Amino acid sequence: MNPPLSPSREARLRIRRGEHVGHTVAMAPGHVQGNLMILPKALADDFLLFCQRNPKPCPVLAVSEPGNPFLPALGEDVDIRHDLPRYRVWRDGVMVDEPTDIAALWREDLVSFVIGCSFSFEQALLEAGVPLRHVETGRNVAMYRTSIATEAAGVFHGPLVVSMRPMRPADVVRAVQVTSRFPQVHGAPVHIGLPHLIGIQDLARPDFGDPVEVREDELPVFWACGVTPQSVAMAVKPPLCITHAPGAMLITDLLNHRLASF
């Protein structure tokens, strides 16, 4: 008999076999999930530099060799061509397909970037007793383009995108403490309480995701968001770019608790 598979590997195998094509929320609890961005090598070097200069929105968990679909740092068997439930294929900045497998599109010059996502710090917040309204109501987090410019690198530049979670003041303190421990998955908030100072005019109208109520006894708290690298990359209109479909992430063997810095 073989030893039992880890929950993360089991989830990847189900996805690889086409048995799961939806989002990955709550799959393999405790394991780090990642955003995917695949670019041709001709753009990948600048994109890596962009991530290095903007670690809060673009915390890189792993970068593949060109043409190599494996990412052993995230799981021995990870094959980026099959292991996400759904992908988005973009040509010249336009989405042209949403396949469940990208083996047919694979090329020798493709480089995969896996970028940390907020699922990890949201688990830590919930474990610390900080309620998250968008999770409770089963909605997507509210995201906004800001007036804060990212640090440009080569062709890549554009505004910082942030996610927003409303919370009571004592939870704001706890949330800063908890998320500061996770620099690889966006880390501490970038802003608290005064959205107009970062170019957000109307909290009720997010640029991405779903709106969420901010009650009178709450402050809006803003984190750098993994939509930033995607929106920056699309602005360049790369000849080919492949990303995860929203919510359909790569499930890695890394444990959220292992990411904590202290």
Added chain:
Amino acid sequence: MNPPLSPSREARLRIRRGEHVGHTVAMAPGHVQGNLMILPKALADDFLLFCQRNPKPCPVLAVSEPGNPFLPALGEDVDIRHDLPRYRVWRDGVMVDEPTDIAALWREDLVSFVIGCSFSFEQALLEAGVPLRHVETGRNVAMYRTSIATEAAGVFHGPLVVSMRPMRPADVVRAVQVTSRFPQVHGAPVHIGLPHLIGIQDLARPDFGDPVEVREDELPVFWACGVTPQSVAMAVKPPLCITHAPGAMLITDLLNHRLASF
């Protein structure tokens, strides 16, 4: 020749000899300064329990043996009867004297409590690049009674007193990170941004200290304050109680940097 004295011991000796009777701000930079509260043994046990139950406003650095004026944990030579520049003597809750020495009042039943103060975390904030307006303008920090009750112990009970520092949102995040490292000197903020939720109606009218401007691009940030144990103790109207005079603290040999928890 004797080895040179540490700056903290040198400061204490100047004070002990009566050469310095003013406040201790900026004396022996980098050394922990403490609030003083001396109570008769009959009240001291309950007061210690009160501090244990309310560590954010009452972070105890050291407690003496009854009748023993020395506090070797804070400095080998510390003699609490002489080593503060100015004291306040309270009888039945009324201030009756502000001497520079309390040797004549010493009794075999007196217990000294030295409680951490915000000077330590303010140094850490300034070193982290977080500006503090009350320091820049040479004023006392603004302090407020809140609607938050402390946890009672024996005869001791009363509202939490907080200090307030206005800061820009990015500095709020940094301030939570920095002060979380210093649980022995009040630690992380207890509230951010919505003062009416903690019973503060008018920021411009502090209950203690000086008012400070909160600008449009700033949030008020609130920390538990060492005035809390003093105000709670006075409410009991102890037959005898001796405290430091405002700003005239005990300078210890402890280093602020050594208090940091990570």
